[in-house]
Amino acid sequence: MGESIxxxxxxxxxxxxGDTFEEGDIILEVATDKVDNEVPAPASGTLVRTLFKAKxxxxxxxxxxxxxxxxxxxxxxxxxxxQSDSEESQIKKKTVKRPKSTQSVSTSTSFSTSNSNTFFxxxxxxxxxxxxxxxxxxxxxxxxxxxGRLRKSDVxxxxxxxxxxxFAQPVTQDPTAYxxxxxxxxxxxxxxxxxxxxRQMIADHMVYSxxxxxxxxxxxxxxxxxxxxxxxxxxxxxxxxxGERLTFTPLFVEAVAQAVKDFPNINASVDGNNIIVxxxxxxxxxxxxxxxxLIVPVVKNADTKDLKTLAENVNELANKARENKLAGDDIKxxxxxxxxxxxxxxxxxxxxxxxPEVAILAxxxxxxxxxxxxxxxxxxxxxxxxMYLSLSFDHRVVDGFLGGSFVRRVAxxxxxxxxxxxx
Numbered sequence: 424m425g426e427s428i429x430x431x432x433x434x435x436x437x438x439x440x441g442d443t444f445e446e447g448d449i450i451l452e453v454a455t456d457k458v459d460n461e462v463p464a465p466a467s468g469t470l471v472r473t474l475f476k477a478k479x480x481x482x483x484x485x486x487x488x489x490x491x492x493x494x495x496x497x498x499x500x501x502x503x504x505x506q507s508d509s510e511e512s513q514i515k516k517k518t519v520k521r522p523k524s525t526q527s528v529s530t531s532t533s534f535s536t537s538n539s540n541t542f543f544x545x546x547x548x549x550x551x552x553x554x555x556x557x558x559x560x561x562x563x564x565x566x567x568x569x570x571g572r573l574r575k576s577d578v579x580x581x582x583x584x585x586x587x588x589x590f591a592q593p594v595t596q597d598p599t600a601y602x603x604x605x606x607x608x609x610x611x612x613x614x615x616x617x618x619x620x621x622r623q624m625i626a627d628h629m630v631y632s633x634x635x636x637x638x639x640x641x642x643x644x645x646x647x648x649x650x651x652x653x654x655x656x657x658x659x660x661x662x663x664x665x666g667e668r669l670t671f672t673p674l675f676v677e678a679v680a681q682a683v684k685d686f687p688n689i690n691a692s693v694d695g696n697n698i699i700v701x702x703x704x705x706x707x708x709x710x711x712x713x714x715x716x717l718i719v720p721v722v723k724n725a726d727t728k729d730l731k732t733l734a735e736n737v738n739e740l741a742n743k744a745r746e747n748k749l750a751g752d753d754i755k756x757x758x759x760x761x762x763x764x765x766x767x768x769x770x771x772x773x774x775x776x777x778x779p780e781v782a783i784l785a786x787x788x789x790x791x792x793x794x795x796x797x798x799x800x801x802x803x804x805x806x807x808x809x810m811y812l813s814l815s816f817d818h819r820v821v822d823g824f825l826g827g828s829f830v831r832r833v834a835x836x837x838x839x840x841x842x843x844x845x846x
Contacts, residue, residue, distance in 0.1 A: 428751065430482050430546065431455045432620065438470045443493070451487070454620060455751060468492040480546070550578050556586075563588035576623065579630045621716045632778045636817040640773045641827045644811050645834035647789055649842045650674060651808040661846050665731050672741075673733035675761060675786060676706050678836035680725040683759055686829045689821065690758045692779040698820050707757030707777060708737070710744045711766075719777060720749055721757040730846075761786060771811040781821050784833065787811040810837070 434452040438444050449461045450470065471489040475481050551561055561573065564581045568574040581588075618626065654669060661669040683690045683704050691700045704726040707719040720740035722733065743749045759780060764772035765788035772785035787810050794807040814830040 428455045428483060430480055431460075433475055433477050433479050433481060433487070434620070435477055436473060438464075440470055440472055443467075443469050460751070462487075464490070466490075466492050546575060547573050547578060550575065554578075554582060560586070560588060576627045576630070579627060579634060582634060583630060619714070619716075621712075621714070625717060628778065629775050632775050635778060636776050636781070637819060638773075638776065638815050639818045639821075639823070639826065640813050640815045641823070641830050642771065642811060642813045643827075643830050643834045644809055645837040646794070646807050647810050647837050647840075648808045650837055650840040651789060653840060653842050653844060657846050661734075664846060665734065667731065667734040667738055669734055670737065671789075672708065672763065673730055673737045674840075675763070676708070676722055676725050676733055676737065677730060679759070679761055679784060679833055680704050680706055681836055682829055682832040684726055685832055686825060688825060689782050689816075689829045691781050691820065692758075693781065693817065693820055701758040703756070703758060705756050705758045707760035707780075708740065709760060709762035709774075709777075710741060712744060712747065718744060718749065718754060719757060719760055720744055720753050721755065723756060760784070765789060765810065771813045773813060774815050776815055776817055781819075782814055782816040782826065782829070784830065785813045785815070787813070 432454040434454050436451045438448070438450045444450065444464050444467065446464055446467045448464045450464050451462050453460045453462055469491045471491050473488045474486055481487065547561070551557075556578075561578075564573060564577055566573040566577050568577070650671075654671065654674065658669040661667065683706075687700055688698070690704055691698050693699070703724055706722045706725040708722065709717055709719050712718055720743070722728075722736045722740070725733065728736070740749070740753060743753060757777065757780065760774075760777040760783045762772065762774045762783060763786045764774070765786055768788055770790070771787040774783045774785045776783050789808050789810050791806055792809055793804050794809065795802050796805050796807070797803075812830055812834055814826055816826040
């Protein structure tokens with residue numbers, strides 16, 4: 424599943440217990456982060472037993488199913504297993520039992536408890552440790568998961584609400600005793616659409632990012648007239664010479680990568696009290712999928728590539744995204760992200776940082792408008808192609824000087840584009 428992947432979600436079993444299959448047949452679909460993966464059969468045989476159900480979240484290394492290899496492949500019918508990378512996993516689901524508290528949480532307390540499951544997932548435990556949430560407090564958080572399980576989004580929503588049950592006290596007969604008010608809101612009536620898995624993950628990631636990073640946004644405008652004119656004049660010749668469409672995206676990636684080299688501290692992530700400045704410059708491109716969901720394919724080592732290679736990479740990733748063919752390696756490893764909100768006609772945007780990065784750049788629509796420019800004859804009004812750039816940055820580690828200087832440098836590279844550049 425990739426070095427950075429620690430767990431996956433089983434989307435669907437395509438073979439039932441007792442069914443036979445051929446080598447290479449797809450047995451199940453597994454989702455990791457934002458990419459769905461098909462798991463093929465390692466040999467022909469029979470599915471003896473599945474150890475997890477659809478929608479279960481399984482750590483990397485767990486055994487998923489027991490297979491019996493057919494006689495044509497192995498006369499002894501020895502059992503084989505579908506595993507993740509680890510060979511030493513035990514056939515059991517990793518769960519964390521709730522410790523018994525000396526002070527039980529009864530149904531007569533002033534808070535509502537809807538998560539009736541007897542364990543918390545390792546991910547929930549990790550989040551709770553990071554935010555210093557006790558097991559007793561976790562038990563008070565309303566849960567929306569399968570069979571009353573607590574989901575990641577439940578915990579982040581609870582944190583976003585200010586942890587209202589943190590100091591909850593049992594209800595007593597004393598009418599003056601402290602109680603937490605049970606607030607309800609009128610959500611209105613209308614068509615109910617259940618979030619798909621990817622939308623749930625995007626929602627969780629966005630809430631987590633806003634909770635983790637204090638967002639500040641800086642704005643500049645750039646005159647892209649030279650770049651626009653050069654691209655319009657050369658896009659046909661570029662495609663004839665290299666067989667690649669010349670969009671604005673590789674030109675943007677090229678300028679952003681150069682600005683990142685000038686201000687390397689913008690190419691970083693936060694680890695506790697440490698700032699990790701990345702050696703590689705990998706530019707993520709926020710891209711809309713046919714479903715309307717968002718994904719971020721990555722141009723690796725963008726600062727080392729010429730325009731032809733950047734155009735190849737950008738076009739390949741965009742095509743894969745449109746066809747839902749992005750692989751795990753295509754969407755991991757980004758160190759800085761750009762979001763071309765101008766594609767949808769937006770003048771500017773205030774993007775949410777793609778964790779664990781510390782900044783994200785939104786590029787608005789390129790719009791022609793009259794501008795006052797300085798010429799040899801003095802000030803004149805001319806029609807220019809103008810774009811707004813907006814940089815959201817993590818104010819824990821990026822101050823206004825760095826954020827403002829970086830976005831201004833990107834704008835400078837856009838404006839100083841060489842109109843005589845050769846393809």
